[in-house]
Amino acid sequence: MGLLERFENGDQVALARIISRVENRRTGYQDILARLYAHAGRAQRIGLTGPPGAGKSSLVFRLGELLSASGKKVGIIAVDPTSPFTGGALLGDRIRMQDLSLDPNIFIRSMATRGSTGGLAEATRDTTMVMDAFGFDLVLIETVGVGQVELDIARACDSVVVVFVPESGDAVQAMKAGLMEIADIYCLNKADRDGAERLVLELQSVLGLRQRTNNWEYPIIQTQAINNIGIDDLWQAIKNHREFCQSDTSPEDRQKERIANDLLTIVRGKVDRRLRSVLRDSETFEKVVADILAGSTNPYSAAERLVAELSTALTS
Ligand SMILES: Nc1nc2c(ncn2[C@@H]2O[C@H](COP(=O)(O)OP(=O)(O)OP(=O)(O)O)[C@@H](O)[C@H]2O)c(=O)[nH]1
Numbered sequence: 001m002g003l004l005e006r007f008e009n010g011d012q013v014a015l016a017r018i019i020s021r022v023e024n025r026r027t028g029y030q031d032i033l034a035r036l037y038a039h040a041g042r043a044q045r046i047g048l049t050g051p052p053g054a055g056k057s058s059l060v061f062r063l064g065e066l067l068s069a070s071g072k073k074v075g076i077i078a079v080d081p082t083s084p085f086t087g088g089a090l091l092g093d094r095i096r097m098q099d100l101s102l103d104p105n106i107f108i109r110s111m112a113t114r115g116s117t118g119g120l121a122e123a124t125r126d127t128t129m130v131m132d133a134f135g136f137d138l139v140l141i142e143t144v145g146v147g148q149v150e151l152d153i154a155r156a157c158d159s160v161v162v163v164f165v166p167e168s169g170d171a172v173q174a175m176k177a178g179l180m181e182i183a184d185i186y187c188l189n190k191a192d193r194d195g196a197e198r199l200v201l202e203l204q205s206v207l208g209l210r211q212r213t214n215n216w217e218y219p220i221i222q223t224q225a226i227n228n229i230g231i232d233d234l235w236q237a238i239k240n241h242r243e244f245c246q247s248d249t250s251p252e253d254r255q256k257e258r259i260a261n262d263l264l265t266i267v268r269g270k271v272d273r274r275l276r277s278v279l280r281d282s283e284t285f286e287k288v289v290a291d292i293l294a295g296s297t298n299p300y301s302a303a304e305r306l307v308a309e310l311s312t313a314l315t316s
């Protein structure tokens with residue numbers, strides 16, 4: 001039986017092989033994606049993001065347990081942090097996650113850090129689509145911190161949970177850092193620790209200032225992943241958000257937005273790869289850098305000229 005056939009028959013080994021192919025951009029991966037796309041579009045995509053060590057993996061673990069117990073099939077993607085400092089924590093995650101991976105309703109995948117940051121968002125999105133096509137009801141995506149990659153990944157999710165902890169300190173600072181703005185749901189984990197109530201109050205006042213583009217009331221859910229407390233509440237908030245989105249925008253509009261986002265990411269990824277390969281072999285590029293250094297031009301004018309020259313190369 002072929003790999004795709006095994007995939008379509010629900011073989012998780014085939015799923016893992018296909019994800020690797022897609023992730024490594026091996027020959028034929030685009031044909032695979034194109035074929036699987038027709039089966040995707042049903043899974044609920046949930047992003048969990050937050051500072052290192054906030055308990056994202058623990059929450060994903062608990063949510064996975066809860067959902068699996070109610071008969072749902074759950075795909076989990078852990079996007080590896082770029083920072084080498086969290087490597088230890090990740091290893092710990094993997095060990096804990098192994099218990100969960102024995103559950104036939106659950107499939108866990110770690111995404112390796114890509115050379116190019118844009119590539120990671122693209123690979124994560126592709127993997128999500130593959131899991132969706134495989135038939136998972138939900139895909140939970142864990143990312144660390146906030147950067148362009150996290151924002152891109154978050155944008156591809158139906159609901160984004162931002163996890164923070166009593167030690168997060170000044171919630172206003174976090175808001176400024178951009179992390180809070182991508183949240184649909186706030187999750188204060190480690191609520192067993194001192195300072196939880198104070199931070200909830202602080203966040204409530206900050207949220208009062210948050211610009212609303214719709215009538216969604218941002219919930220702040222307190223959890224203790226370690227004690228399995230508050231996980232039901234978190235899941236309820238995620239369900240509420242889904243219901244809200246379904247009533248707020250028509251399915252067609254949501255579909256359109258998702259397709260537009262997907263398309264943009266795919267195009268961006270392709271252009272980025274082409275751009276890098278063209279620039280790498282370009283003598284012009286080296287020369288322009290030298291010219292800017294010598295003061296005979298500036299990056300703005302030079303970029304304008306380069307783009308004009310490159311657009312020919314990119315389409316050829
Ligand atoms: N006190 C307390 N500790 C918790 C709670 N939830 C998780 N932890 C602990 O916090 C540590 C980090 O948990 P992880 O789930 O690995 O956190 P993470 O956000 O996934 O970490 P990174 O992926 O490394 O960013 C672990 O030692 C957990 O046992 C909680 O509710 N209370």
Ligand SMILES: [Mg+2]
Pocket residue numbers: 056057058090093142
């Ligand atoms: Mg983690």
